[in-house]
Amino acid sequence: MIDVNFKLCDECATCISVCPVDAILLDDRIMVDEVRCISCGNCVSVCPMGALTIAKRDKTNMSAAQEGPSQ
Amino acid sequence: MTIRRQFDMAVIGGGPAGIVAATYAAQGGRKVCLIDRKKSPGFPVRCGEAIGLKGFTSSVAIKQEWIKSSIKYMKIVSPCGIGVTVPNSYEGYIVDREKMEKDMTNEATKAGTEFFSGVSIVSVTPDPKGGYECRGGETVFSAQCVILAEGVESRLARNLGWATHLKLGDLHSCAFARISHKNVEPNACVFYLGSSRAPGGYVWVFHRGGETANVGLGVLGSRCHEGFPRELLLKFISEKFPGANISDLHCAGVPMGKWKKPLVKNGVMLVGDAARMMNCVSGAGIAYALFSGRAAGTVAAESFDGGVCRHDMLKNYEKQWASFYGKQQLRSFSLKEVMVGFSDDFLDDVARSISKNPGKKMSILSIFIKAFSSRPLLLLKVMRLLR
Numbered sequence: 001m002i003d004v005n006f007k008l009c010d011e012c013a014t015c016i017s018v019c020p021v022d023a024i025l026l027d028d029r030i031m032v033d034e035v036r037c038i039s040c041g042n043c044v045s046v047c048p049m050g051a052l053t054i055a056k057r058d059k060t061n062m063s064a065a066q067e068g069p070s071q
Numbered sequence: 072m073t074i075r076r077q078f079d080m081a082v083i084g085g086g087p088a089g090i091v092a093a094t095y096a097a098q099g100g101r102k103v104c105l106i107d108r109k110k111s112p113g114f115p116v117r118c119g120e121a122i123g124l125k126g127f128t129s130s131v132a133i134k135q136e137w138i139k140s141s142i143k144y145m146k147i148v149s150p151c152g153i154g155v156t157v158p159n160s161y162e163g164y165i166v167d168r169e170k171m172e173k174d175m176t177n178e179a180t181k182a183g184t185e186f187f188s189g190v191s192i193v194s195v196t197p198d199p200k201g202g203y204e205c206r207g208g209e210t211v212f213s214a215q216c217v218i219l220a221e222g223v224e225s226r227l228a229r230n231l232g233w234a235t236h237l238k239l240g241d242l243h244s245c246a247f248a249r250i251s252h253k254n255v256e257p258n259a260c261v262f263y264l265g266s267s268r269a270p271g272g273y274v275w276v277f278h279r280g281g282e283t284a285n286v287g288l289g290v291l292g293s294r295c296h297e298g299f300p301r302e303l304l305l306k307f308i309s310e311k312f313p314g315a316n317i318s319d320l321h322c323a324g325v326p327m328g329k330w331k332k333p334l335v336k337n338g339v340m341l342v343g344d345a346a347r348m349m350n351c352v353s354g355a356g357i358a359y360a361l362f363s364g365r366a367a368g369t370v371a372a373e374s375f376d377g378g379v380c381r382h383d384m385l386k387n388y389e390k391q392w393a394s395f396y397g398k399q400q401l402r403s404f405s406l407k408e409v410m411v412g413f414s415d416d417f418l419d420d421v422a423r424s425i426s427k428n429p430g431k432k433m434s435i436l437s438i439f440i441k442a443f444s445s446r447p448l449l450l451l452k453v454m455r456l457l458r
């Protein structure tokens with residue numbers, strides 16, 4: 001999952017152009033679709049402002065979901 | 072509540088390409104809407120604002136009040152700091168893009184275009200009648216023909232089946248600022264090379280009248296881990312223009328891939344950055360955007376027959392682009408592919424050999440010949456690519 005620092009984000013949409021799964025949308029502001037995102041990090045690499053980071057929580061959340069007593 | 076609006080043509084994206092496309096389509100007698108996400112045309116400026124004289128005059132009548140500076144020459148500074156001035160290398164302008172786009176938008180509306188600002192189109196889908204429905208906010212814009220001028224993101228194009236997704240090596244991640252400083256070189260476009268300054272890219276300083284300049288820095292997408300453009304730009308400015316007054320810091324992605332074939336599919340046309348129309352060496356895109364907008368808008372207007380858009384006729388737009396700028400753009404891509412492999416040492420060698428023997432008539436070609444005289448294998452590689 002990707003975290004967006006909205007104080008830095010300039011809404012230039014560079015991240016959208018390199019997202020291989022079309023998980024990013026710019027409407028009023030940048031939104032990352034958590035379901036589509038594969039955490040490849042392309043958007044994080046190319047953000048000119050350094051406004052994006054890969055949030056570590058995705059893996060822990062995923063493993064918690066897999067292991068957790070979801071029934 | 073959904074509002075439905077019916078048009079002959081919808082142009083999505085209000086940059087230079089979109090505005091010109093809408094203007095020519097409206098002048099051709101079509102009912103056109105121009106839809107832009109931004110609240111105000113031309114702002115913020117994400118561009119060095121340089122355009123060659125030829126690029127302008129072929130598509131738009133230039134207005135004196137747009138011109139901030141007349142550029143007389145280019146200068147290239149090697150990684151170790153050797154400056155090579157290329158006289159008569161460039162004749163062009165630095166323009167006030169905000170003013171230019173505002174004026175051009177006024178022209179478009181005068182021609183009959185209906186302009187919607189602050190509307191973000193989230194989807195474009197085919198309708199049963201052979202046209203398209205463009206959804207944004209509360210409104211559905213129906214049109215028989217859609218021109219996508221959405222810039223670097225090119226997301227709607229991707230949703231309609233174009234592979235406009237960019238590889239990291241086909242993108243410059245850029246930061247821009249305006250500065251005011253006494254060291255700004257008047258009437259010049261100065262390029263600074265060097266992998267520590269801008270990995271895989273370069274820094275540019277374009278005189279913008281008086282002591283002001285547009286300064287920008289592009290890093291190759293695949294090398295951004297070596298430094299974020301914003302930080303590298305601020306570092307560069309503090310070194311070269313200490314104490315400069317910095318304003319309008321913005322950023323952008325500049326596509327550096329091949330233009331996207333086909334440009335036309337079933338009533339949808341791609342123009343400008345959305346179609347990856349960019350000179351991959353110089354990063355110049357305004358001239359391409361203006362040309363493609365004009366060609367697409369004109370062809371689209373001509374393709375209407377008795378109120379119905381004949382989609383097969385839209386292909387003429389691609390033919391016009393391919394024969395006018397298409398080959399040049401592909402050459403620039405090939406050249407970029409070679410140039411990203413140049414080491415700092417090589418670039419310094421070239422700068423040294425040129426500055427030792429300054430030719431009377433220095434052209435880009437003569438620089439190239441000098442550059443490769445000691446590296447015939449590299450020359451062969453370039454020749455093969457450019458053939």
